[in-house]
Amino acid sequence: MAMAALRREGRRLAPLISPQSITAVRSSVISQEQAPLGLRSISTQIVRNRMKSVKNIQKITKAMKMVAASKLRAIQVRAENSRGLWQPFTALLGDSPSVDVKKNVIVTISSDKGLCGGINSTSVKTSKALKKLTAGPDKETKYVVLGEKAKAQLIRDSKKDFELSITELQKNPLNYTQVSVLADDILKNVEYDALRIVFNKFQSVVSFLPTVATVLSPEAVEKEAESGGKLGELDSYEIEGGETKSEVLQNLGEFQFSCVLFNAVLENACSEQGARMSAMDSSSRNAGDMLDRLTLTYNRTRQASITTELIEIISGASALEG
Numbered sequence: 337m338a339m340a341a342l343r344r345e346g347r348r349l350a351p352l353i354s355p356q357s358i359t360a361v362r363s364s365v366i367s368q369e370q371a372p373l374g375l376r377s378i379s380t381q382i383v384r385n386r387m388k389s390v391k392n393i394q395k396i397t398k399a400m401k402m403v404a405a406s407k408l409r410a411i412q413v414r415a416e417n418s419r420g421l422w423q424p425f426t427a428l429l430g431d432s433p434s435v436d437v438k439k440n441v442i443v444t445i446s447s448d449k450g451l452c453g454g455i456n457s458t459s460v461k462t463s464k465a466l467k468k469l470t471a472g473p474d475k476e477t478k479y480v481v482l483g484e485k486a487k488a489q490l491i492r493d494s495k496k497d498f499e500l501s502i503t504e505l506q507k508n509p510l511n512y513t514q515v516s517v518l519a520d521d522i523l524k525n526v527e528y529d530a531l532r533i534v535f536n537k538f539q540s541v542v543s544f545l546p547t548v549a550t551v552l553s554p555e556a557v558e559k560e561a562e563s564g565g566k567l568g569e570l571d572s573y574e575i576e577g578g579e580t581k582s583e584v585l586q587n588l589g590e591f592q593f594s595c596v597l598f599n600a601v602l603e604n605a606c607s608e609q610g611a612r613m614s615a616m617d618s619s620s621r622n623a624g625d626m627l628d629r630l631t632l633t634y635n636r637t638r639q640a641s642i643t644t645e646l647i648e649i650i651s652g653a654s655a656l657e658g
Contacts (some may be wrong), residue, residue, distance in 0.1 A: 380641070383634040387627060394623035400451070401616035408541070408609035415538060415602035421595040422549070429557060429592060433550045437529035439478075440470040441499065443522070443597070444490065445535040445604045446483030448504055453611040455536055455544065456485035459604075462546045463490065463534050467497075470532075480522055482601070499526050506605055512598050519594040529556045533596055538606035542614050549600065551593045554585035 444463045446456045463486070467477050478499040481487045487501050500522060508514075522531075531551040536544040552560065558581075579587075 397619040404612040418599040425592040439529040441528040446486030448484040455611045515598040516594040535600035535604040536607035541610040544607035
């Protein structure tokens with residue numbers, strides 16, 4: 337019965353297939369079987385394996401996007417609330433990024449993990465540009481790096497300029513107490529006239545702004561106030577108690593640095609999670625596009641295999657008829 341059906345199909349399709357076309361198809365099939373994988377032919381098993389790998393990667397990227405979204409919602413509220421800590425200091429002591437001092441310390445804040453777009457590269461580029469701007473004769477610029485990614489990039493060409501490096505900062509949920517202890521360690525281990533904190537300020541899930549916040553030492557604050565700059569209004573305030581102006585400025589400078597650092601760490605963490613969400617969303621969409629292309633390739637390969645088998649069967653049936 338099966339052979340009779342094949343003969344009938346052969347008689348029906350025999351006029352449509354010439355001996356020249358059969359010879360050409362056979363030669364192309366032989367050449368495709370002999371061709372290296374990935375050049376002219378590809379096994380359906382290999383395509384299936386690739387499709388399975390892409391599906392697994394897509395599942396991982398979608399899960400990472402959901403995790404980043406949940407972390408972002410938790411950190412965003414804290415970051416917005418922390419902005420009220422350093423704004424009074426900016427109104428009182430000002431934020432003078434153009435102040436000219438001899439000893440600059442650049443505090444670069446980055447993440448410990450990757451897969452978050454170019455957020456860490458942006459911080460590193462801003463830090464390097466800031467170092468060039470503050471360089472000069474009789475001037476010294478050092479790095480204090482928070483985060484593994486910025487450390488790995490800056491240590492390549494600025495190892496001698498490293499003053500302090502801190503990693504695994506975001507291993508546990510941050511609070512102000514932890515950051516204030518960290519700020520106190522930085523102030524004890526570095527000599528500075530100006531601390532320049534480089535971080536990424538969160539604006540939206542798809543947008544962040546590279547930001548530099550400047551904290552001056554008490555000596556630099558007094559010098560700026562005496563020169564009649566933006567800090568000249570400090571003399572209009574009355575100091576109550578037994579503390580001198582230098583002691584008050586010392587306490588204010590330490591408190592200002594801890595508040596600015598706390599806000600900078602939270603803003604950078606928000607920007608990191610937002611950038612990771614965008615990166616994982618793009619990766620998931622790219623995996624979907626790749627899966628569509630692999631599905632098309634698989635169907636074409638499978639169809640070509642079926643067509644080749646049908647041609648061979650019809651050719652055999654025609655030979656039997658002849």
